[in-house]
Each structure stands twice: as C-alpha cells, then as structure tokens.
Amino acid sequence: MKKPRVAVLFGGMSSEHAVSLVSATSVIANIPRDRFDVVMIGITRDGEWRLFEGDVEKLAGSGWESDPSNRPAFIAPDSRVHGIVALSPDGRIETIRLDVVFPVLHGLNGEDGTVQGLLTLARIPFVGCGVTASAVCMDKAITKALCDTYQIPQAKWETVRVSDLKDNGKAVVERLEAHLGYPLFVKPANAGSSVGISKAADRETLYKAIETAATHDRKLVFEEAVNGREIECAVLGNEEPVVSCCGEIKPCNEFYDYNAKYLAGRTELVIPASLPKDVSERVRQTAMRVFRLLGCRGLTRMDFFALEDGTVLLNEPNTIPGFTSISMYPKLFEAGGISYGELLETLLRLAMEG
Ligand SMILES: Nc1ncnc2c1ncn2[C@@H]1O[C@H](COP(=O)(O)OP(=O)(O)O)[C@@H](O)[C@H]1O
Ligand SMILES: [Mg+2]
Structure with a gap:
C-alpha cells in the first residue's frame, strides 16, 4: 500500500x-x-x-x-x-x-x-482540534467564561478591554483590586508561551503589566495569583479519548514565564507528579471533562493548579502543546509506555479517522 x-x-x-x-x-x-x-x-x-x-x-x-x-x-x-x-x-x-x-x-x-x-x-x-475548539481554547477569556458555565473550578478572573482601561482606567483598576487583590496576573487574552504575561504586586506594577499585555491584545485577562503546584496532563483521542498520568512543572523562575519555558532550561518536569491519588484523579477527570465540553479532538494538554487543600483549578487547555521530545505532552505518554514516534503515528491515524 x-x-x-x-x-x-x-x-x-x-x-x-x-x-x-x-x-x-x-x-x-x-x-x-x-x-x-x-x-x-x-x-x-x-x-x-x-x-x-x-x-x-x-x-x-x-x-x-x-x-x-x-x-x-x-x-x-x-x-x-x-x-x-x-x-x-x-x-x-x-x-x-x-x-x-x-x-x-x-x-x-x-x-x-x-x-x-x-x-x-x-x-x-x-492533527488536533477543529476550528471551534481551537478558537475557543486560544482565547483565555472565552475559555474561562465557558468553563465557568460548566462549573469547572478556576481562579477568580476578569476580562477587560484595553479601550475600557483607557476611558475609565482608575475605576476599572479599583474594581480589579477589590475583586482579585494583589498579587494578580495580567495576560493578553490571546497569546501563549507566557508572552505578555506578568505578575503584579501593587498598583504601579499593575499599570506596567497592563501596558505589556496591551501590546499583544486588545482584550486582557486578570486573575488572582494562585498559590499552588502546576500540574498538567495530556489527553489523546477523538470520541473515546485517553488521559495520561499527571506531571508537575517546577519552574526555575518566579513563575513559568517565557525564559523558564524555553531559555533557562532548568525547569524541572516531574512525571508522574507526586500527588495524593484523589487529587491526581480529580485532575485527570477534569481534563477529560474539559476536553469533551470544549469539543477538543486529537490532542490537548490540560494545565491545572493543585492547592495544598486538595482543590484543583483549571489553568488552561493547550490545543497544540509544546512538542519537542522533552516536552510535557509527549513525556506524559512516554511514561505510560507510548514512545514519541508511536504517539506521532497515533495522532496522524486519529486525524485520518475522519
Ligand atoms: N492565576 C495564576 N496564579 C499563579 N500563577 C499563574 C496564574 N496564571 C498564570 N500563572 C503562571 O504563568 C504561567 C503562564 O500562564 P498561562 O495562563 O499558562 O499562559 P500561557 O498560555 O502563555 O502558557 C503559568 O504556567 C503559571 O506559571
Ligand atoms: Mg500555559
């Protein structure tokens, strides 16, 4: 053939x-x-x-x-x-x-x-998600709004248009401070690899963070800073997806920023993550639920925060996750016995399944 x-x-x-x-x-x-x-x-x-x-x-x-x-x-x-x-x-x-x-x-x-x-x-x-799931997962504000309607636990968040900040900046900032408190995260709604994201500790750094994020998007997302471990798992499949074990990211910088992801090379991936069984199961089940609810297909890496008290918060889905041979997505399946090459073949076959 x-x-x-x-x-x-x-x-x-x-x-x-x-x-x-x-x-x-x-x-x-x-x-x-x-x-x-x-x-x-x-x-x-x-x-x-x-x-x-x-x-x-x-x-x-x-x-x-x-x-x-x-x-x-x-x-x-x-x-x-x-x-x-x-x-x-x-x-x-x-x-x-x-x-x-x-x-x-x-x-x-x-x-x-x-x-x-x-x-x-x-x-x-x-390979991967279709038009709707891809577009939804790209936009952090839309993903979060949808996940709220499905009662998926997430950090407190708000979305604001840059134009609203220009017209009504002080009132918006005061509302964000009251709702989310410091420290808080500022993100462009549509970006990735931590580009344009900063953590603000006070009003002065918040204004700087807004300026940075606004160079990437007209729509911003603000989130309370979560004090938790960064746990990720990988979902693979179409109608009957499978979910990998959990992995943990231990960033070498204050948060998993662009440098920690790609330049510093010192960020540690722990696979499988050392978590109580009920917590890792909650992560995996939530990953599967979100994959289905958002209409994902093929592959998606689901990122979470796991809190000390066992709470699991969704951070974000990634429909085309980092895919080097040492990236989290392929590593998670490798831990489950699927080699990088086999994973690629599975993804290509899933795509051709129709
Ligand atoms: N609400 C939050 N609380 C704590 N850390 C956060 C929060 N949001 C983001 N981070 C940190 O910033 C990193 C990048 O944010 P993320 O939303 O995943 O953006 P990207 O799509 O660029 O990967 C996360 O991996 C995490 O280290
Ligand atoms: Mg991320």
Missing part, C-alpha cells in the same frame, strides 16, 4: 514562531518514514509559505528561510487539489496531494482555528 503523505506546517505568524521551529524539528525527525512520506511547509513570521526540502536541522535558528531548496507553496482551499500548490524548480505550477496535515504551529494564526479553517475548506484531515 502507498504510504500516506503528511505535510508538517511549521513557523507561523505568531509570537511563538521560534517555539514552533523547535517542536517541528522533533516532529519531523520522528515521524516513522517507513509508514509516512513527509513534506515540510514553513511559514515565515511575515506569512510567506514555502515548501522546504532542506535538512531539518536548519529549522532551529531560522536557517531554513534562506535554504536554496525553498519554493513558494501553499495549501489550496480548493478541495479538489486536496493539498499543496507549489512553484516547481522550472517555473511550472504543480500540485502535491496530501493525505493529512500536522500543523505544528503555536499561538495565533495556527493554533487558533485559522489554519484549521483552511484545512477544513480543503477537506484535508489534520
């Missing part, structure tokens, strides 16, 4: 472009080549699409962008193409049929339903 052809999308117009390059390097290197043909499509920070045929090692550090193998290419929305339209080296237009796409894109313009919409129009199966 012919091997299915998978396109891995990497890069993207997102503040998490660099993170995608690292995740995609691992994904591309580990898709079993005896069972899948792989083509690579890079999207630059400016949004140019290119078919890349160079060495996968060139992804990290952005060397791929100037690779002589690059050709203009894009996924056609036309469902009859069912794949890529590319400029061939001799200047002709060619099409490359695809069986499945793995969007290894984090954050805006990739994890948020945009690329999922294109792939839906193109009728090409793809």
